[in-house]
Every structure is written in structure tokens, then in C-alpha cells.
Amino acid sequence: MLHLVLFLVFGAICVAGAINLLMQSHPISSALSLVVVMASLAVEYLLLGAEFVAAVQVIVYAGAVMVLFIFVIMLLNAGEEERTKGSHVALILGIPGVLAGGLLIAWTLLQRSNTGSVPLGALPGSPKTIGNLLFHDFLLPFEVTSVLVLIAIMGAVVLAQRAETPNLPPRKET
Amino acid sequence: MLSLPIYIVASVIKIALVILILLTAVAYTVWLERKVVGHMQNRWGPTRVGPFGLLQPLADGIKFLVKEDLTPPHVYRPLFIAAPMIAVVCALTSISVIPFGNAITIFGYSIPLQITDVNTGLLVVLGVTSVGVYGVALAGWSSNNKYSLLGGLRASAQMISYEICLGLSLVGVLIVSGSFSLREIVEAQSGHFWGFLPKWNILYGGQFVAFFVYLMAAYAETNRIPFDLPEAETELVAGYHTEYSAMKFAMFFMAEYANMITVACLATLLFLGGWGGPVFGPPLLQSLLPVFWFVAKVFVFLFIYIWVRGTLPRFRYDQLMAFGWKFLFPLAIANLVLTALIVAYKSSM
Numbered sequence: 001m002l003h004l005v006l007f008l009v010f011g012a013i014c015v016a017g018a019i020n021l022l023m024q025s026h027p028i029s030s031a032l033s034l035v036v037v038m039a040s041l042a043v044e045y046l047l048l049g050a051e052f053v054a055a056v057q058v059i060v061y062a063g064a065v066m067v068l069f070i071f072v073i074m075l076l077n078a079g080e081e082e083r084t085k086g087s088h089v090a091l092i093l094g095i096p097g098v099l100a101g102g103l104l105i106a107w108t109l110l111q112r113s114n115t116g117s118v119p120l121g122a123l124p125g126s127p128k129t130i131g132n133l134l135f136h137d138f139l140l141p142f143e144v145t146s147v148l149v150l151i152a153i154m155g156a157v158v159l160a161q162r163a164e165t166p167n168l169p170p171r172k173e174t
Numbered sequence: 175m176l177s178l179p180i181y182i183v184a185s186v187i188k189i190a191l192v193i194l195i196l197l198t199a200v201a202y203t204v205w206l207e208r209k210v211v212g213h214m215q216n217r218w219g220p221t222r223v224g225p226f227g228l229l230q231p232l233a234d235g236i237k238f239l240v241k242e243d244l245t246p247p248h249v250y251r252p253l254f255i256a257a258p259m260i261a262v263v264c265a266l267t268s269i270s271v272i273p274f275g276n277a278i279t280i281f282g283y284s285i286p287l288q289i290t291d292v293n294t295g296l297l298v299v300l301g302v303t304s305v306g307v308y309g310v311a312l313a314g315w316s317s318n319n320k321y322s323l324l325g326g327l328r329a330s331a332q333m334i335s336y337e338i339c340l341g342l343s344l345v346g347v348l349i350v351s352g353s354f355s356l357r358e359i360v361e362a363q364s365g366h367f368w369g370f371l372p373k374w375n376i377l378y379g380g381q382f383v384a385f386f387v388y389l390m391a392a393y394a395e396t397n398r399i400p401f402d403l404p405e406a407e408t409e410l411v412a413g414y415h416t417e418y419s420a421m422k423f424a425m426f427f428m429a430e431y432a433n434m435i436t437v438a439c440l441a442t443l444l445f446l447g448g449w450g451g452p453v454f455g456p457p458l459l460q461s462l463l464p465v466f467w468f469v470a471k472v473f474v475f476l477f478i479y480i481w482v483r484g485t486l487p488r489f490r491y492d493q494l495m496a497f498g499w500k501f502l503f504p505l506a507i508a509n510l511v512l513t514a515l516i517v518a519y520k521s522s523m
Contacts, residue, residue, distance in 0.1 A: 028253070028315065035308070052354075055297035059341075063304025064334055067311065071330045074315045074323065127294070127354060 007047045014040040025081045027073045031066060038062045052127045188289050189270075196269055200431040201231035207480045214484035238424040246317075246417050253316035258418065258425035261309025265432035268302040271295040272439045273357050275449045275465040287465065288357070295356040296348070299440060300341060303395065307333045309429065310397075310404060314414040325413025328491065329397065329404035335498045336394035336401075342506035343387035346513040347375050347444045360448030374447040380516075383509045385445045387502050389478075392437040394498065396430060398479060400486040403494060438475035439468075446471045 017036035024030045038061040046054035134142050205220065205227065212219025220227030245254065272295075273288035292298055307330055314326015348354065351362035365373045376385045394401040405413030415426045442448060451467030453460050489497065 028312075039305075051292070051294045052297070055294050055301050058301035059297065059304050063301060063307065064337070067304075067307050067330050067334055070308070070311055070315075071327065071334075074311065074327055074330075077323075 003047055007044060010040045010043045010047070014044065026079075027081070028070065031069045031073060034069070035062050035066045038066060052130055185289065192269060192289055193266060196266065196432060196435065197428070199435055200428055201235065203431050203434065203476060204234070204427075205231050206476070207483070210477070210480045211484045214481075235424075238421055241420040243420040243422065246319075248318045249417060250316040250318060253312045254417075255422075257309050257313035257316060258422045258429075259309075260312065261306060261429035262425040262432070264302050264306035264309065265429040265436070268299045268306075268436050269432070269439070271298045271356065272436065272443070273360065273448070274468055276461075286357075291355065291357055294354045296344065296354050296359070296440075296444075299436065300337075300344075303433065303436070304333075304337055306429070306433070309426075310414050313418070313426070314404075317414070317417040319417055321410045321412075322414050322416045325404045325410050325416070329414055332394055332397075332401065332403060332494060332498075335495065336391045336502075339387055339498060339502040339506050340391035340395055342503070342510055343384045343391060344444060345510050346381055346384040349510075349513050349517050350375055350378055350381065356443050356448075360443055360450065363447040364450050372447055372450065374445060374450075376445040380509050380512050381445065383505060384513075385441075387506045387509065388441060388445070390497075390502055392441065393479070393482065394494075396433045396437055398430075398434070399483040400489050401494060402488060403491055434476065434479060435472070438472045438479070441475050442468060442471040446475075 014037050017033045017040065021030050021033035021037065024033060038057060042054045042057040042062070045051075045057060208230070209219040209227065220230040223229040223233045245251065270289040271292050273286065273291070275287040310329040310333075311326045314322045314324070314329065317323070347359065351359045353359055353362070359375075363372075363374050367373055367377065371377060375381050393399075397404050403413075404410075405415065410416070415423055418426065449464035449468040451463065453463045455463070
């Protein structure tokens with residue numbers, strides 16, 4: 001009972017954070033709303049019984065990814081967003097689009113009754129289960145993903161590298 | 175198994191006690207630091223308030239409470255007020271999963287010396303401390319001041335970089351003990367190697383390398399010398415907390431020292447055998463000695479912290495990043511691979 005109430009409350013917080021993320025005009029406020037979304041998602045995982053996933057959600061998304069977002073916003077000192085003509089178009093087309101998409105997903109899920117459901121607190125989410133799944137059952141997809149991430153990192157390094165300036169003497173490493 | 179009302183009462187008492195002890199410990203760590211650094215620099219440190227200046231933290235606390243709380247006009251108020259709260263709440267929350275000793279028996283109830291025993295305890299500490307970065311970063315940004323902003327930027331870059339090394343240095347310990355629960359990790363360290371050497375993780379295989387990486391990353395995570403670039407006085411006035419005064423400043427101060435204590439507790443639990451140590455004497459002494467060993471080990475760790483502060487100069491920023499990414503990170507990965515190989519080899523025998 002308590003689980004269900006908490007689940008609904010944090011679900012509502014999650015949705016409210018997501019809506020606030022779109023409504024805010026300042027990048028920092030939007031980013032902080034996204035932190036709220038991530039954190040309440042972590043609580044939802046916790047209530048489903050997936051403690052490990054919940055902890056990783058907080059460490060990776062709230063603690064690292066979003067800190068980098070905020071770091072970049074601080075570094076660029078991004079100001080308030082301004083409304084343009086395009087934002088009106090987005091408002092008129094976007095809201096019906098989101099509604100249609102949501103209805104489509106809900107309808108598809110309801111049609112397929114064999115998707116199954118998990119009672120609260122019963123998701124097999126212990127570190128051991130996840131480790132076995134990742135490094136035994138899904139070893140190849142896991143390794144392919146890690147190669148993909150490596151490629152992305154190398155791409156970022158190549159893009160971030162400045163062109164060599166031959167006139168300046170090379171900086172001395174100390 | 176405890177009944178619900180007793181469980182709630184016991185939990186509330188434990189939470190109040192832990193916060194009281196933690197804040198007292200924070201106050202006296204500050205006193206210890208001023209005293210020890212003072213003697214290292216050939217001066218006395220606080221002497222006026224009470225014997226050996228022992229009441230100095232109390233006087234400081236009163237001073238923080240009654241000073242005027244200035245809010246500069248150009249700050250972004252909501253975040254300026256929220257930032258120190260985030261910092262101190264995260265610092266105090268992470269202590270909640272730290273066990274201080276075995277269960278003790280009071281009035282026939284067995285009560286574990288820990289606010290809550292989560293089976294992913296270590297991850298909870300890492301998660302909560304990683305959220306603590308927001309306090310520092312947002313303080314720097316919302317102050318609307320160049321020095322603060324630079325401090326906040328440095329802090330977030332530094333903490334993210336060293337968090338990776340911190341996490342990786344702990345994976346070796348996790349492989350050796352096979353659990354995320356802090357209590358089980360400590361219990362796995364009871365016993366002796368060859369009959370006399372305590373079976374601490376720091377003495378297992380290459381774990382002293384992991385301990386070194388942990389030590390460095392922990393200093394960086396808590397913004398302590400030689401990694402105190404976010405608040406480098408000589409270049410940034412006071413870094414991210416330049417604009418803060420009175421109790422808001424005290425909150426950052428409390429958060430820093432509470433984090434130091436959490437890091438010391440974690441080091442004790444993971445590498446130094448937790449509350450393990452010789453236990454003897456009458457039953458009362460037997461139940462209190464583990465707590466004493468735990469506190470003693472934490473104290474030694476804190477003393478090293480202060481010692482390092484009194485000894486080393488500050489890193490330059492590029493040195494800091496190079497040290498983290500080009501030295502500590504490969505070292506942590508090498509240790510991880512080595513530990514995994516040792517454990518796999520031992521379990522295959």
C-alpha cells in the first residue's frame with residue numbers, strides 16, 4: 001500500500017519535473033528540472049525492487065551526466081531563451097503530436113496483453129542477476145556497445161582537437 | 175525482529191544521535207586541524223577559549239549564528255539559498271548507511287549500530303556524494319561573481335574526474351569481498367593472514383595500490399589541500415563561497431568536514447577492517463571495543479588528512495587534471511584487472 005502511494009507520488013513528481021523542464025526559459029532551471037526527473041525515476045526503480053539500477057541511475061545520470069550539462073551551461077554563461085516564430089509552430093504542432101504519440105504507445109501496449117507485468121518490489125534487480133545478464137547472456141551486445149562508446153569518445157577527441165599552429169613554439173610540459 | 179513502533183523509536187533515536195555525534199565530530203575536527211597545523215607551523219593554534227582552546231568550536235558556532243547574513247543584491251536568490259542546503263544535506267545523508275560497529279543489545283533488543291543497512295550501501299554513499307557536487311557548482315554560478323564561477327567550474331570538473339578514480343579504486347575491494355553491503359565487506363575482513371597479520375583488504379593482493387588511489391581521489395573529492403583549487407585563496411579569494419556569510423558559509427564548512435569524516439569512515443570500512451580489532455574483558459567492554467577501534471582508525475585517517483594539509487603545496491590546474499586522468503585512472507584500471515585475475519585464479523584452484 002505504502003509502496004503504491006510512493007510510486008504514484010514520485011511518478012507525479014517525475015512528470016511535473018518533465019513539464020517544468022519544458023516551461024522554464026532559463027537553461028539552468030531546465031537542467032535542474034531534469035535532475036529532478038532523473039532522481040524521481042531512480043526512486044521508481046527502487047520501489048520496483050531494482051536497487052542497483054536505482055543507485056546507478058543516480059550516480060551516472062544525476063551525478064555525472066547532469067553535472068556536465070550544468071558545467072557546460074555555466075561555462076557558456078547561457079542566458080534566457082527568447083521566443084521566436086518557430087516556437088509558436090512548435091507549440092501548435094507539438095502538443096497534439098505528443099498526445100498522439102502517447103496514445104499510440106498506450107494503445108499498442110494494451111493490445112499486446114502478453115507484455116506481462118511486475119508487482120511492486122519484485123523486479124529481479126540484484127547486482128548478481130544484472131552481472132550475470134550483462135556478462136553472460138548478453139555479452140556480445142554489451143561488448144559491441146562498449147566499442148560504440150569508444151568510437152564516440154574518439155570522435156569527440158578528433159572534433160575537439162585544435163589545428164596545429166606552426167608559428168607558436170610548442171607548449172612546455174612541466 | 176522488532177515491532178514497528180519500537181523500530182521507529184529506535185530509528186529516530188539513532189538518527190538524532192548520529193547527527194549529534196557527526197556535528198560534534200565536525201566541530202572538533204576543525205579544532206584538531208587548527209591545533210595540529212598550528213603545531214606543525216611552530217605556533218600554538220587556538221588557546222584562549224577554554225583549556226587547550228577546546229571551547230573554540232563552540233565560540234565559532236555562536237559567532238556563525240549571530241553574524242549578519244548578507245545576501246548580495248546581484249545573486250540569483252533561489253539557487254543562492256538552496257546551494258548550501260544541498261551541500262550540507264548530501265553530506266549528512268551519506269553517513270546514514272555507514273555502520274559503526276556490531277549490533278549491541280539494549281533492554282533485550284538487538285540494535286545494529288547503523289541507521290539503515292541497505293544491501294547496496296556503498297553505492298548509496300557514492301550516489302549521494304555525487305549529487306553533492308551540485309551544492310558547490312550552483313553556489314559558484316548563482317553568486318554571479320567571476321571568482322565564484324571559476325571556483326564552481328573547477329569544483330565540478332575536478333569532482334567528476336576524480337569520482338571515476340574513486341569508484342574504480344573501490345571495485346577491487348568489491349571483487350575481493352563479493353558484496354555491496356558495508357557490513358558484509360567488514361565481516362569478510364575478520365580473521366588473519368598466516369595467523370598474525372589482520373586480514374584487511376589493504377593487505378590483500380594489490381589493494382594497497384587501490385588504497386593509494388582512493389586516498390588521492392578522496393582528497394580531491396573533498397576539495398582538500400593539495401587539491402583545494404575550487405577555493406584557492408591566493409587566486410580566487412575564496413572560490414565558490416566568496417559571497418557567502420554567516421550560517422550559509424558555515425553550512426559549506428560543515429559539509430566539507432562531514433564529507434571528510436564520511437570518506438574516512440569509508441576508508442576504514444573498506445580497507446582497514448572496519449571495527450575489527452582485539453576484543454577482551456568484561457561483556458560491556460567487549461561490546462564497546464569494536465566502536466573504539468572504528469573511531470581510532472577514523473581518527474588516524476583524519477590525522478593523515480591534516481598532516482597532508484600542513485605539508486603539501488597546492489597543485490596547478492593542468493597538473494591536477496593530468497594527475498587524475500593520466501596517472502590515477504590507468505593505475506586504478508591496472509589494479510582492477512590484476513585483482514580480478516588474482517580472485518579468478520584463486521577461485522579456480
